Amino acid sequence: MSQIDFFVEGIQQLPAIVESKDDTQERVAQAFMEFMQLGHIYESAMEVVKTYLGILDNEFNIKFQRNPIHNIESRLKSADSIMNKLIKKGIPFTIENARKYLLDIAGIRVTCCYINDIYVIAEMLSRRDDFVVLKQKDYIKNPKPSGYRSFHLVLNVPVHLSSSKTTVPVEIQIRTIAMDFWASLEHQLRYKPSGTITPEISEELRLCAERIAETDIQMQKLYTEIME
Numbered sequence: 001m002s003q004i005d006f007f008v009e010g011i012q013q014l015p016a017i018v019e020s021k022d023d024t025q026e027r028v029a030q031a032f033m034e035f036m037q038l039g040h041i042y043e044s045a046m047e048v049v050k051t052y053l054g055i056l057d058n059e060f061n062i063k064f065q066r067n068p069i070h071n072i073e074s075r076l077k078s079a080d081s082i083m084n085k086l087i088k089k090g091i092p093f094t095i096e097n098a099r100k101y102l103l104d105i106a107g108i109r110v111t112c113c114y115i116n117d118i119y120v121i122a123e124m125l126s127r128r129d130d131f132v133v134l135k136q137k138d139y140i141k142n143p144k145p146s147g148y149r150s151f152h153l154v155l156n157v158p159v160h161l162s163s164s165k166t167t168v169p170v171e172i173q174i175r176t177i178a179m180d181f182w183a184s185l186e187h188q189l190r191y192k193p194s195g196t197i198t199p200e201i202s203e204e205l206r207l208c209a210e211r212i213a214e215t216d217i218q219m220q221k222l223y224t225e226i227m228e
């Protein structure tokens with residue numbers, strides 16, 4: 001989502017944050033500015049992370065003649081999603097609360113070629129001295145019951161503005177091409193409006209994840225043997 005799209009959605013959600021009909025035009029204008037600033041800061045944080053990932057990928061290419069990163073995607077959580085998530089948590093929908101209580105407003109998905117690449121990238125991100133690790137979950141060594149596999153990392157990322165510096169969290173999901181293949185299709189099937197996921201289908205999806213994981217391990221093994 002672009003900053004403009006985020007701004008437009010923010011405007012649409014204004015009734016949820018305006019305190020009363022007596023709010024002045026100044027209060028509304030201030031809310032508009034807050035949404036613009038929020039989107040800008042989180043987009044900027046994602047750019048910081050993506051730029052660093054690009055630098056790492058290029059360095060690997062020079063040193064080892066290969067790129068560990070297959071693809072990088074980013075997304076900014078919509079104003080509607082932010083509002084709904086805060087409501088579910090029982091927290092009033094304000095810009096301040098969004099920044100205080102949500103860690104996934106900015107999200108980056110990194111698709112790697114091999115399993116080992118995931119841990120190399122995660123370690124390098126964690127080691128950077130101006131990134132602070134807030135949270136991490138290894139769903140590769142400990143898959144979710146559904147079969148989902150990925151490495152999740154939440155980093156507090158600095159953003160240098162014209163007259164100040166701030167930090168915001170960026171959620172990073174690192175997975176292989178195979179893991180991404182399963183996760184994308186599983187999500188599409190599970191949230192298809194006209195579809196019904198029965199326990200039997202859930203089990204089939206889990207078994208598919210197991211088979212794909214076995215292939216991932218085999219591909220890592222083959223790569224290691226070839227490079228030795």
